[in-house]
Amino acid sequence: MSSLSCENINFGYDEREILQNISLSISNGERIALMGSNGSGKTTLSLILTGILEPRYGEIKCDGVSPFDDENNFDFRRRIGYVFQNPEDGFVASDVVREIAFGAENFAVPSDEIRSRVDELLEHFGLIPWASKSPLTLSGGMKARLAIVSALATGADFIMLDEPESFLDWHGQNLLAQSMDEIRESAGIIHITQSPEFAKMCDRIYRIENGKIERIEPAEVIDYIFPTSFESNIADDKIIELENISFAYEDKTVLDKISLSVNRGEFLGIVGESGAGKSTLALCVANLIKPACGKIELNGRVSIVFQFPERQLFAETVLDDVMFGPKNLGLNNPDILAKDALKLVDVREYLWNRSPFDLSDGQQRRVGFAGVLATRPEILILDEPFASLDFAGMDNLFHLLEELASKQTTVIIITHRTDLLEKISPRTIAIKDGSIVFDGDTETLLQNAKLCDKIGLRNTKNSVLSTV
Ligand SMILES: Nc1ncnc2c1ncn2[C@@H]1O[C@H](COP(=O)(O)OP(=O)(O)OP(=O)(O)O)[C@@H](O)[C@H]1O
Numbered sequence: 210m211s212s213l214s215c216e217n218i219n220f221g222y223d224e225r226e227i228l229q230n231i232s233l234s235i236s237n238g239e240r241i242a243l244m245g246s247n248g249s250g251k252t253t254l255s256l257i258l259t260g261i262l263e264p265r266y267g268e269i270k271c272d273g274v275s276p277f278d279d280e281n282n283f284d285f286r287r288r289i290g291y292v293f294q295n296p297e298d299g300f301v302a303s304d305v306v307r308e309i310a311f312g313a314e315n316f317a318v319p320s321d322e323i324r325s326r327v328d329e330l331l332e333h334f335g336l337i338p339w340a341s342k343s344p345l346t347l348s349g350g351m352k353a354r355l356a357i358v359s360a361l362a363t364g365a366d367f368i369m370l371d372e373p374e375s376f377l378d379w380h381g382q383n384l385l386a387q388s389m390d391e392i393r394e395s396a397g398i399i400h401i402t403q404s405p406e407f408a409k410m411c412d413r414i415y416r417i418e419n420g421k422i423e424r425i426e427p428a429e430v431i432d433y434i435f436p437t438s439f440e441s442n443i444a445d446d447k448i449i450e451l452e453n454i455s456f457a458y459e460d461k462t463v464l465d466k467i468s469l470s471v472n473r474g475e476f477l478g479i480v481g482e483s484g485a486g487k488s489t490l491a492l493c494v495a496n497l498i499k500p501a502c503g504k505i506e507l508n509g510r511v512s513i514v515f516q517f518p519e520r521q522l523f524a525e526t527v528l529d530d531v532m533f534g535p536k537n538l539g540l541n542n543p544d545i546l547a548k549d550a551l552k553l554v555d556v557r558e559y560l561w562n563r564s565p566f567d568l569s570d571g572q573q574r575r576v577g578f579a580g581v582l583a584t585r586p587e588i589l590i591l592d593e594p595f596a597s598l599d600f601a602g603m604d605n606l607f608h609l610l611e612e613l614a615s616k617q618t619t620v621i622i623i624t625h626r627t628d629l630l631e632k633i634s635p636r637t638i639a640i641k642d643g644s645i646v647f648d649g650d651t652e653t654l655l656q657n658a659k660l661c662d663k664i665g666l667r668n669t670k671n672s673v674l675s676t677v
């Protein structure tokens with residue numbers, strides 16, 4: 210049986226030590242969860258175990274082979290697959306079959322062997338109906354599944370998964386849970402996650418904190434729930450009015466005659482399966498795309514924090530990045546606005562002069578958020594704001610939302626985390642196939658098991674992830 214291990218690893222990107230004396234070992238067929246706060250070093254450790262980053266001290270071995278030994282380097286890499294947080298980042302081919310074959314071709318696996326591996330994997334993971342489709346057109350859950358399968362096709366004995374569940378809807382999370390169960394026989398998994406449910410599916414759970422790693426018991430893994438709920442502070446005037454707006458990408462209708470009105474200071478949740486049209490609706494409200502027909506009236510300045518706010522980053526330093534928005538809008542004292550926003554999202558001062566690209570994913574996400582907050586929008590749209598945040602980040606976000614409510618900011622939140630939404634947004638709309646199929650009380654929606662099922666929503670806290 211194969212095994213992958215590291216021993217007494219020390220690592221730092223600069224003089225700061227990120228990982229100290231880390232040892233970890235995993236056998237083929239095992240599943241390990243790697244937890245820890247944002248910036249604690251989870252992704253860094255996974256990149257070291259993959260042989261992408263070289264530690265200052267310590268050893269990494271896969272069946273005695275080291276990634277830093279030039280002769281065996283190739284063999285090591287073939288054995289370890291990496292699934293990015295956003296699987297799209299790893300896709301290169303124009304269809305599913307080529308995507309699965311690509312990795313194996315790169316590792317010079319003979320072509321008849323590739324063909325039989327691809328056929329077997331397509332069948333085993335239920336991908337045959339998608340074989341000729343572009344990977345980019347699959348749903349989030351299927352993309353995660355395809356990324357895992359493509360890693361397996363290279364003959365990987367171990368697969369690193371960096372929070373693949375964080376943007377998946379309920380159906381996608383179930384698919385991911387099943388896929389991970391199905392590969393138990395073929396490969397070992399190291400799953401970086403903030404999700405207690407996914408962590409508890411693993412054989413062992415580890416937590417990285419302050420550079421050290423420790424094994425923890427499932428009972429020590431608790432979920433974050435918002436401490437209390439808070440009242441929105443709703444005014445009488447309408448700040449958003451949509452009348453019969455429709456939108457299509459090429460010939461596919463994504464929004465079909467949507468009408469919606471939102472009052473100043475109101476919090477509105479938007480739910481629905483991936484691909485339902487939630488983000489497209491948000492882009493229309495934010496004035497970033499124009500609907501084909503219909504009317505949009507906005508009575509306030511609107512800003513949007515995208516699903517991957519880190520992709521909004523571009524400046525040389527964190528502070529410059531956050532200052533860009535208020536400067537661009539000609540607001541007074543952009544530096545003060547930027548610093549206030551960074552403090553609000555809890556990005557510590559020692560990071561302000563760093564390049565935003567040298568931060569962890571969670572830290573980058575907070576900086577992207579700060580850049581939007583610094584423009585002091587009257588309407589704030591948040592696309593999956595709870596993804597990948599640790600406990601402190603969640604708590605911080607809760608208080609931030611509470612403060613925005615007290616200032617009568619209108620907040621629209623797109624999320625799959627209905628348990629959290631329930632606490633902060635009394636009103637939710639559900640979208641299915643481009644139409645609003647529910648507009649009303651969040652609680653009423655979540656109690657309606659039949660409707661939740663129809664729109665692919667997790668309805669109660671009792672529903673559990675299904676594995677095979
Ligand atoms: N390229 C880089 N250059 C310098 N510092 C970096 C770089 N990448 C990450 N860091 C720093 O290393 C630390 C660990 O980052 P890492 O990405 O491993 O954290 P993480 O646990 O995966 O966090 P998250 O939950 O936010 O994804 C952070 O303090 C981060 O700022």
Ligand SMILES: [Mg+2]
Binds near residue numbers: 570571
């Ligand atoms: Mg990370």
